[in-house]
Amino acid sequence: MIDDLYRRPSFVDLISRSLQNYPDRVAFSTPTGDLTYDEVRRLISRVAFALRDAGVKPGDGVAMIAPNRPETFAAVTAAQSLGARYTPLHPMGSLADHVVVCTDAEISTLVVDAAQYADHGAALAAELDPSPRVLLLGGGSGSDVLAGPDTDGVIPSVARESDVALLGYTGGTTGRPKGVMLTHRSLATHLYLTVAHWQLPTELRFLGSTPLTHALQGIVPPVFHQGGSVVLTKGFDPAEFCETVRKHRITATFLVPSMIYVLLDYIAEHDVDLSSLQTILYGAAPMSPDRLEQALEVFGPVFVQFFGQSEAPNTVTTLSKQDHDPRRPERLASCGKPHPTLDVAVLDENDQPCPVGELGEVCVRGPLVMDGYWKQPELTAETLRNGWLHTGDVGRFDADNFLYLTDRKKDMLITGGFNIYPREVEDAVVTHPEVSAAAVIGVPDPKWGEAVTAFVVRTPGATVTADELVALVRERKGPVHAPKRLEFLDALPLTPLGKVDKKELRARFWGDRDRAVN
Secondary structure: OHHHHOOOOOHHHHHHHHHHHOOOOEEEEEOOEEEEHHHHHHHHHHHHHHHHHHOOOOOOEEEEEOOOOHHHHHHHHHHHHOOOEEEEOOOOOOHHHHHHHHHHOOEEEEEEEHHHHHHHHHHHHHHOOOOOEEEEEOOOOOOEOOOOOOOOOOOOOOOOOOOEEEEEEEOOOOOOOEEEEEEHHHHHHHHHHHHHHOOOOOOOEEEEOOOOOOHHHHHHHHHHHOOOEEEEOOOOOHHHHHHHHHHHOOOEEEEOHHHHHHHHHHHOOOOOOOOOOOEEEEOOOOOOHHHHHHHHHHHOOOEEEEEEEOOEEEEEEEEOOOOOOOOOHHHHHOOEEEOOOOEEEEEOOOOOEOOOOOOEEEEEEOOOOOOEEOOOHHHHHHHOHHHOEEEEEEEEEOOOOOEEEEEEHHHOEEEOOEEEOHHHHHHHHOOOOOEEEEEEEEEEEOOOEEEEEEEEEEOOOOOOOHHHHHHHHHHHHOOOOOOOEEEEOOOOOEOOOOOEOHHHHHHHHHOOOOOOOO
């Protein structure tokens, strides 16, 4: 049939073929032992057949909560191989959050790690109507998807590239959470782009300390595609990170900016050997150019930045190692250049291209982009209007086609009639050598409407005062940007994904108001 002749592989097909290419190589290293590529392939097959026998079929919603272990990766891949749509539940999320997500996603199967989340899974299933089937990772019971016989059968290939492979939720900080529908087409495109542009080392030993149910799930397949291995840790701890890099001679890893800040502060007071690192991927949140310059001094030219969002995951633009050039410090504020596979534009309010240097909304189109928001047709139409994904990010292009993000449109605050993008203030604050991190929000003010308010984490032993930092911002950005209030914190609150939790910072000031503007 002509459809078969031009059939493009699903995301799971790409994973399966990678595992077949390097059967004897180590795929995962864990504290309890190593698994080869062939062992991971057989594990995925075994779980897939167990899910199928339990009743999972194409189009079903499968959610999972589990820690960083190879079985987690296997269960996600197995569900997707059957044509089911996978919804991750973050281990740090609350029961109430998980109920909202599972209800909206119409989850019919819940997979939970038996050792850590069996009770949580049972409580979650009891809250849902209809109650989903609960399957366990481990535990040896009749519902254990790992208890079936080993098999040399191939990983099922039921999924089509148009099937929704990942239904991930975003935007839950305010209002109704949005289920982002990513098809096998989107995830396969992501894999192609990462292999082409992430500059991963030839000798690839990747340290995975972020959640395998979330961001790391999209990074493991490109590592396998290149025959690399993944060393898993339960989470991020700077001491454990440094020791793991030294012990395993790690050559690549992924860190969000907040992790890099913690790591830099740790390295400043400890003797560590991180000389094996050749690539540090970072993204998910803006990084201060000054702290990035500091990181380049510590680690050398190993950084690769990627920019994307849930609706167009991770690979809209890349700032390469070569473009992290301290001789061009202004470029450290960029998120890089668009990939040739995608159309990326900065558009005005009428969806017309903005001139070079002019601010507008960053918009994307191409095979990476989501199919829409689950059961939200009006929001989908608004976000995907006129043939573009409207990201909600404000940015500009320079004459060399580098993209610079100013902030999120929704994060803009208005003070005294002036539009202020918090990142501009944050970047000014962290230029001070005694500042580790900063977050800026607007708070209600009877005179200004919203008052620029900064929360700052100082480096160990720092003595810089609030007045000094306010004066620094005034000098660099002008009086409108200068914080009306500045508060020191031991650490910024973070979301489960490692981003600064501005919802928590705003809650003290905005309370239960319906609109976080004044």
